[in-house]
Amino acid sequence: MTKRSTAGSDHSPFAFVLFGGTGDLAMRKILPALFAAHRDGLLAADGRIVGVAQTALDTSGYLQWVREHVKPHIAGASIDDATWRSFLERIAYVQLDASQPETYSALRDALGTASGRRIFYLATGPALFVPICGALASAGLSEGSRIVLEKPLGYDLESSNAINDAVGQIFNEDQIYRIDHYLGKEAVQNLLALRFGNSLFEPLWRREWVESIQITVAEELGVEGRGNFYDQTGALRDMVQNHLLQLLSIIAMEPPGSMDADAVRDEKLRVLRALKPLPADEIRRSVVRGQYHPGAIKNTPVCAYHAEAGVRPGSTTETFVALKVEVENWRWAGVPFFLRTGKRLAGRVAEIVVNFRPVPHSALGPSALRPGSNRLTIRLQPNESIRLSALAKQPGMGMTLQGVHLDLAFDEFFQQDRMEAYERLLLDVIGGRLALFVRRDEQEAAWRWVAPIIEDWGTQASLPKPYASGTWGPAASSALLARHNTCWPEEEN
Ligand code: BG6
Secondary structure, X not given: OOOOOOOOOOOOOEEEEEEOOOOHHHHHHHHHHHHHHHHOOOOOOXXXXXXXXXXXXXXXXXHHHHHHHHHHHOOOOOOOXXXXXXXXXXXEEEEOOOOOHHHHHHHHHHHOOOOOEEEEEEOOOHHHHHHHHHHHHHOOOOOOOEEEEOOOOOOOHHHHHHHHHHHHHHOOHHHXXXXXXXXXXXXXXHHHHHXXXXXXXXXXXOOOOEEEEEEEEEOOOOOOOOHHHHHOOHHHHHHHHHHHHHHHHHHHOOOOOOOOHHHHHHHHHHHHHHEOOOOHHHHHHHEEEEEEEOEEEXXXXXXXXXXXXXXXXXXXXXXXXXXXXXXXXXXXXXXXXXXXXXXXXXXXXXXXEEEEOOOOOOOOOHHHHOOOOOEEEEEEEOOOEEEEEEEEEOOOOOOOEEEEEEEEEHHHHHOXXXXXXXXXXXXXXXXXXXXXOOOHHHHHHHHHHHHHHHHHHHHOOOOOEEEEOOEOOOHHHHHHHHOOOOOOHHHOO
16 A cells, blocks of 8 residues: 655644634534544644634533534544544634624633644635634734635625735735635646656647547535525536636646746636636627526435525526636637536536547548547546546457547555545645645636626526536537537547
8 A cells, every 4th residue: 555645744833723613614624634634643743723613612512512513524444532532632612703803812812822823714604704804913813823714705806805805904925825625636636746747748738739628527416505605606606716717727737847836826827817708799609507407316306406495586596507718828729628517417526638639630540530539537536537548449350440548546556545635735724835725816817707707697688507407417518519529528429
């Protein structure tokens, strides 16, 4: 078994203060990730975790809550009692009203004068980001600290700028860690390794050889009790503006000079700024929005989006987006990037497909000209893998070509040694590494690019296209690709 690399782990003391300490994200992601880091021996012995919320609890009540609610979300083998106990010893709880600065003295007292880095993780709604930062500053807790902001950071360019301006009054950009958990996924890291650690792909990674690129992030889940939030958000804001555009920027970026945070983020920013703007007529042609209707997921009937709790009657919020975008630079001019994401689709899959051009002339007959015959598929989840598809001769007489695959399944090769996105990202915050966090200018560029789509949808009389749950989205998504003589991977053959 290959040992997991612990390069970059940092053993300086820290206090990790978790606002929204009894919330869904704390329960499902953040506390399980901190436990994993603790279990893996990657946290400093004197690293402390302080849960903060309005719920009336003391530390022992909070520990009970953690036992009941967090433990079931910890992945992997059974939890060793001694490791679990030593994890709980790190945790304390402070009850405060995040919007009331006068209540922060309790937090200041709990943090005391202990040395070490302070990290404030805001796993709360964005409406609390500015009040919390202001209250931390008034309580004298902001200086030298790090602040972690969860998405959604705003609702559009304007609201995200307002938050960034206000937070920026108190924290410098190098103290601000904007989370996009996709950047913490092992497979996304692997994309960087694949592109910049090998000489094999780089010469082909350009318009001369690439015909199109597809990025899919499909989910089987629906809105999962988040109907209220989701109905005001929709797939464009929830997934495209952040996760999908971040994936696109990593796929399309120029090789950075180093893996230094700003070297990487500068290159991603160049891509985001080079996204071809979409005028209204192009939005209507090249952006498809859909909404799920009743159907079945793994043979279990599921309801329509409209019937989900918290969704407004007649809501036009999209649960599916497919779109075509181009990157206007020398490397990519004219190459279509097709992005799609949706809830209640036929499968859970996140993958990037790089379609290379067919041979310019086939001495071997028409089978060598088949689109999609030379392709690299990078599967991010589930089962991270890289598949290289090529053509080979069918055995026997004649020269009939057939698609074959070269597969690299990372879990088989590295045998389970993977780290969950949140664990990596939290360790990066603690260690002060910013490369996997979104810089303000990147975020602005992404909002700026999606803004005309939001605006156009606000004025369109047409509704999102319906699709049955358990399918791959509305027919218009297939038609979009068909107009470019291509199709989504599941539509082949
Ligand atoms: C979150 C979105 O950012 O990403 C959710 O808010 C979505 O709606 C989730 O379900 C998907 O993340 P993952 O890691 O499960 O692909």
